[in-house]
Amino acid sequence: MPRLAIAPEVHRDLGALAPSARQEAVVALRRFLRGATSAPHPERVRNTRDTRVATLRLAERHRAVVVRQREVFWMLAVLPDAEAWSYAQRHRFAVNAAAGMAEIWDAAALEAVEPALRRAAESAGLRLFAHVCDTDLLGLGIDTWLLPLARLMTSEATLEALEPLIPESQYAPLSVLAQGGSLAEAWRALDGCAAVPASSVDVSDLAGALERTPGRAVFVADAEELDRLLDRPRWCGFPHATQYRIVYQDVHDGPVLVTGGAGTGKTVIAVHRAAHLATTGGGRVLLVTFSQATAGDVTAKLDVLVDDERVRARIEVGNVERLAHRIVAEAEGRPPLLVGGPDLATLWQEAAGLYGGPHSPAFLLREWEQVILAQNLCTLQEYLGAARPGRSVELDRRERTAVWQAIEHVTGRLRDSGRRTLLQLATQASTLLGRTTGDLLGDDAPGHEPYRHIVVDEAQDLHPAQWRLLRAAVPPGPDDLFIVGDPHQRVFDTRIALSTLGVKAETYRLTVSRRLSQETLTWAVRLRGGGPADGLVDGVTELAGYRADHGGMRPAVREYTSYDAELAGLVAQIRDWLAEGVPANTVAVAARSAGTVRDAKSALGGAGLKIRVTSLHGLKGLEFRRVALIGVAEGLVPAPGALTPAEEDPTARAHDLQRERGLLYMACTRATERLYVSYSGRASPFLPP
Numbered sequence: 001m002p003r004l005a006i007a008p009e010v011h012r013d014l015g016a017l018a019p020s021a022r023q024e025a026v027v028a029l030r031r032f033l034r035g036a037t038s039a040p041h042p043e044r045v046r047n048t049r050d051t052r053v054a055t056l057r058l059a060e061r062h063r064a065v066v067v068r069q070r071e072v073f074w075m076l077a078v079l080p081d082a083e084a085w086s087y088a089q090r091h092r093f094a095v096n097a098a099a100g101m102a103e104i105w106d107a108a109a110l111e112a113v114e115p116a117l118r119r120a121a122e123s124a125g126l127r128l129f130a131h132v133c134d135t136d137l138l139g140l141g142i143d144t145w146l147l148p149l150a151r152l153m154t155s156e157a158t159l160e161a162l163e164p165l166i167p168e169s170q171y172a173p174l175s176v177l178a179q180g181g182s183l184a185e186a187w188r189a190l191d192g193c194a195a196v197p198a199s200s201v202d203v204s205d206l207a208g209a210l211e212r213t214p215g216r217a218v219f220v221a222d223a224e225e226l227d228r229l230l231d232r233p234r235w236c237g238f239p240h241a242t243q244y245r246i247v248y249q250d251v252h253d254g255p256v257l258v259t260g261g262a263g264t265g266k267t268v269i270a271v272h273r274a275a276h277l278a279t280t281g282g283g284r285v286l287l288v289t290f291s292q293a294t295a296g297d298v299t300a301k302l303d304v305l306v307d308d309e310r311v312r313a314r315i316e317v318g319n320v321e322r323l324a325h326r327i328v329a330e331a332e333g334r335p336p337l338l339v340g341g342p343d344l345a346t347l348w349q350e351a352a353g354l355y356g357g358p359h360s361p362a363f364l365l366r367e368w369e370q371v372i373l374a375q376n377l378c379t380l381q382e383y384l385g386a387a388r389p390g391r392s393v394e395l396d397r398r399e400r401t402a403v404w405q406a407i408e409h410v411t412g413r414l415r416d417s418g419r420r421t422l423l424q425l426a427t428q429a430s431t432l433l434g435r436t437t438g439d440l441l442g443d444d445a446p447g448h449e450p451y452r453h454i455v456v457d458e459a460q461d462l463h464p465a466q467w468r469l470l471r472a473a474v475p476p477g478p479d480d481l482f483i484v485g486d487p488h489q490r491v492f493d494t495r496i497a498l499s500t501l502g503v504k505a506e507t508y509r510l511t512v513s514r515r516l517s518q519e520t521l522t523w524a525v526r527l528r529g530g531g532p533a534d535g536l537v538d539g540v541t542e543l544a545g546y547r548a549d550h551g552g553m554r555p556a557v558r559e560y561t562s563y564d565a566e567l568a569g570l571v572a573q574i575r576d577w578l579a580e581g582v583p584a585n586t587v588a589v590a591a592r593s594a595g596t597v598r599d600a601k602s603a604l605g606g607a608g609l610k611i612r613v614t615s616l617h618g619l620k621g622l623e624f625r626r627v628a629l630i631g632v633a634e635g636l637v638p639a640p641g642a643l644t645p646a647e648e649d650p651t652a653r654a655h656d657l658q659r660e661r662g663l664l665y666m667a668c669t670r671a672t673e674r675l676y677v678s679y680s681g682r683a684s685p686f687l688p689p
């Protein structure tokens with residue numbers, strides 16, 4: 001019986017067909033898998049570069065392009081007839097001789113640029129890879145067909161321009177060598193492209209290579225497997241090489257930390273990993289998300305990925321607050337009371353008046369959260385001897401004593417009224433878990449938290465108190481903590497390296513954004529400042545090497561002469577998008593200030609447009625086809641109320657500014673297709689010129 005190895009583009013192409021044509025094509029594929037007499041049969045195409053290429057007629061004027069090796073058919077695209085024949089003629093297919101993955105490239109396009117490369121090479125004289133011999137290039141898996149072309153390249157810019165035409169497994173090692181990297185570094189880059197390591201490579205065994213390249217092909221043997229693959233989103237069935245390795249291939253002896261820029265697939269990895277652990281590991285899995293909105297998104301993803309109900313039942317989705325709440329409620333026999341923001345603000349006002357001296361309520365609150373709760377300091381003695389990382393205003397012994405008294409005033413008042421803050425709740429829950437760890441680890445104590453595995457999404461914004469809770473909620477060991485996050489998207493003040501909390505993680509870094517177009521990504525990185533960010537990892541995380549896997553539109557930045565005109569511009573923009581046929585639930589509007597959010601809601605509502613309108617924070621972790629950010633003006637972004645006065649604490653102010661910038665950057669990186677940014681008056685100082 002034939003076996004189909006389906007490429008991700010087939011999933012995309014079938015999804016783009018009219019429903020009747022798609023149905024016809026899927027029925028034809030089912031027949032093909034059954035070997036039915038009425039099934040489409042491979043038809044040779046004239047003038048191909050590879051004799052194994054054929055097409056299968058799947059529907060009226062549409063056919064699939066396949067590469068055949070005995071009973072295995074690698075199906076690459078489903079296109080209108082003429083395009084399918086052209087595709088079949090243009091491409092070459094090979095097995096990487098060094099690493100064994102399947103490769104495909106548009107040979108006709110490369111042949112078309114060859115004369116220009118040759119002319120440039122003749123006039124420049126200097127060659128990009130002159131310092132590397134053929135044997136080494138071939139040893140790195142550079143294809144014999146591509147080698148002469150590589151030899152003509154004169155600059156890194158030429159190589160970069162040809163990147164979309166060259167398989168990643170050819171481009172990655174060449175790029176390292178072009179930047180002056182060593183052969184060993186080039187090898188590592190090639191290894192990074194491999195989902196499954198190959199012990200030996202047979203370049204004639206395409207089917208074997210496809211087994212090692214799960215992101216390029218998924219094998220289906222019958223109609224059921226075919227439907228399962230096609231009916232779910234692409235990220236379910238076609239993990240990219242790095243995703244596959246991290247989730248399914250590598251053995252993790254302890255915590256794992258995956259960092260990566262916006263849209264690099266971290267949530268997808270977290271969801272796959274949770275599903276994999278629930279399938280193969282022991283015990284329950286907690287998948288920690290940031291908010292209710294992200295919990296809903298992640299739950300929906302898990303529901304499509306996992307179809308075995310018993311496996312799905314082993315995974316719980318929730319945030320740290322909910323976990324803390326439950327542990328404390330169970331221990332105390334009733335739900336804990338939380339203090340509201342305004343009441344807490346009043347208490348800090350009181351404390352500042354009584355003991356704060358020159359220090360403002362905001363200063364005292366930050367000292368409590370970032371120094372005392374962060375290090376779980378329980379006595380004045382501990383506080384007097386503690387380091388105060390990230391705090392630039394020195395406090396002598398007398399001042400620390402006064403600050404401690406102010407904090408005791410607030411905590412005492414909270415205790416008297418039986419109320420707590422969320423961070424206090426997390427601290428208390430981890431203390432409770434610490435006391436009873438022995439009981440909690442048995443699976444037969446379902447009242448407690450016997451998690452065997454915890455997967456954390458959006459990890460950059462967790463406070464140390466919350467990390468301590470998560471650490472206490474899972475027994476240390478293989479596959480205990482799997483953490484994904486992006487320090488550049490941090491929207492709260494938690495700049496803590498996991499290692500300082502005793503979490504020594506094996507680290508991975510993702511660099512290719514699957515969401516953003518290169519145009520949006522470049523613009524957003526300029527907005528973010530491109531510089532390093534601290535938190536999660538030791539030292540800093542760089543944005544270097546962060547790139548997109550596709551091109552698109554540049555963000556539209558609109559200046560308006562008045563606020564009313566800006567709101568009218570928003571309404572017009574949303575109308576245009578909807579008129580293009582973009583579904584309303586794939587569009588989001590956001591602003592920094594609550595007032596602007598309210599005004600946008602009423603302007604859109606008044607125009608009869610039902611669109612999600614939220615704060616910038618409300619976009620965290622989410623994705624939309626189109627995003628409009630309004631009110632990105634001086635005086636609104638950064639929000640003045642969120643900034644510490646420079647005279648009070650310059651370091652805190654610098655951190656506040658960076659956090660506000662990170663918030664806008666996060667919001668600007670939510671759109672898959674279009675980003676619209678507007679302001680009236682002067683632009684926010686964060687917007688790139």
Ligand SMILES: Nc1ncnc2c1ncn2[C@@H]1O[C@H](COP(=O)(O)OP(=O)(O)OP(=O)(O)O)[C@@H](O)[C@H]1O
Nearest residue numbers: 235238239240262263264265266267268514515621
């Ligand atoms: N293997 C894959 N195949 C197809 N699409 C993928 C794959 N992996 C990720 N994607 C898509 O890339 C986009 C970004 O993925 P995801 O939301 O996981 O990124 P992220 O790193 O968590 O982003 P952020 O940190 O910005 O929230 C999503 O649209 C997702 O469906």
